[in-house]
Amino acid sequence: MLLGPSLALSAILFVLGVAGVLIRRNAIVVFMCVELMLNAVNLSFIALSQLHGVSGQIMVFFVMTVAAAEAAVGLAIILAIFRHTQSVDLTQINLLKG
Amino acid sequence: MFYVFALWAVVSAVLCITRNSPLASALWLVSTMFALAAIFVILQAQFIAAIQVLVYAGAVMVLFLFVIMLLNLEVVPHDWKRWPGWVFGIGLAAVLGVTLVSMRSYTPARLAREVSTMPSPVDPRLVFPEGNALVAATASQGAVGSVAQPLFQGYLIPFEVTSVLLLSAVVGAVVLAKKKL
Numbered sequence: 001m002l003l004g005p006s007l008a009l010s011a012i013l014f015v016l017g018v019a020g021v022l023i024r025r026n027a028i029v030v031f032m033c034v035e036l037m038l039n040a041v042n043l044s045f046i047a048l049s050q051l052h053g054v055s056g057q058i059m060v061f062f063v064m065t066v067a068a069a070e071a072a073v074g075l076a077i078i079l080a081i082f083r084h085t086q087s088v089d090l091t092q093i094n095l096l097k098g
Numbered sequence: 099m100f101y102v103f104a105l106w107a108v109v110s111a112v113l114c115i116t117r118n119s120p121l122a123s124a125l126w127l128v129s130t131m132f133a134l135a136a137i138f139v140i141l142q143a144q145f146i147a148a149i150q151v152l153v154y155a156g157a158v159m160v161l162f163l164f165v166i167m168l169l170n171l172e173v174v175p176h177d178w179k180r181w182p183g184w185v186f187g188i189g190l191a192a193v194l195g196v197t198l199v200s201m202r203s204y205t206p207a208r209l210a211r212e213v214s215t216m217p218s219p220v221d222p223r224l225v226f227p228e229g230n231a232l233v234a235a236t237a238s239q240g241a242v243g244s245v246a247q248p249l250f251q252g253y254l255i256p257f258e259v260t261s262v263l264l265l266s267a268v269v270g271a272v273v274l275a276k277k278k279l
Contacts, residue, residue, distance in 0.1 A: 013130070015191050018194055035127065046143045061149070
């Protein structure tokens with residue numbers, strides 16, 4: 001069943017994702033850390049779906065769809081920002097109207 | 099077996115958030131996703147594991163690699179934030195970790211007991227059942243069928259809304275990536 005260890009691993013991966021979002025400066029790496037957090041949550045859905053039936057797996061399916069859409073739009077935004085400022089350093093992107 | 103893949107996932111994730119080069123980070127994230135796919139198989143979600151490899155490790159990460167290579171960034175020697183920033187970040191993540199660890203005392207029985215003391219429209223035994231519901235469904239319908247049947251019956255409208263979401267994401271990405279915004 002491995003419910004407890006799965007949820008613990010999910011928590012560890014989520015915390016690592018949060019730490020990555022907070023400490024990195026490269027916008028693309030921050031984005032990848034968001035994907036890591038989504039994956040961690042998927043793991044807890046899957047672990048709990050053993051107990052509660054397949055609805056958890058269907059929720060994972062929807063999370064993956066939203067993550068794919070989010071990656072496409074987010075990377076397009078990063079491309080637009082890069083064209084504007086020639087940098088993806090989040091500490092440099094600090095002007096609301098540059 | 100689970101613990102091997104769990105260790106693999108955690109080590110890959112740590113390397114993903116500590117590598118300086120975004121390319122190395124992306125490849126370590128792919129490694130994490132493969133380990134998670136293996137864990138999904140162990141947790142009896144074979145279909146989701148296949149989707150994880152195809153969609154996440156395949157499509158989404160290739161998109162990331164394309165953008166990294168398209169931007170052709172120089173590797174900065176130190177990609178972390180300046181000193182108050184990263185200490186604050188790790189501290190906040192540690193607080194979150196402690197909060198999550200403190201939730202390990204919640205067992206399904208305790209949750210059912212606490213929920214049953216509150217007024218609730220549903221029977222708590224329905225929300226927190228004991229036993230293994232998934233194995234029975236997979237045994238009778240197969241790994242794909244047990245996911246597909248509720249997806250195309252109970253979750254049909256969310257599924258159709260998802261297609262609209264993907265269409266709007268495609269349109270949004272094309273508009274945002276145009277030369278002149």
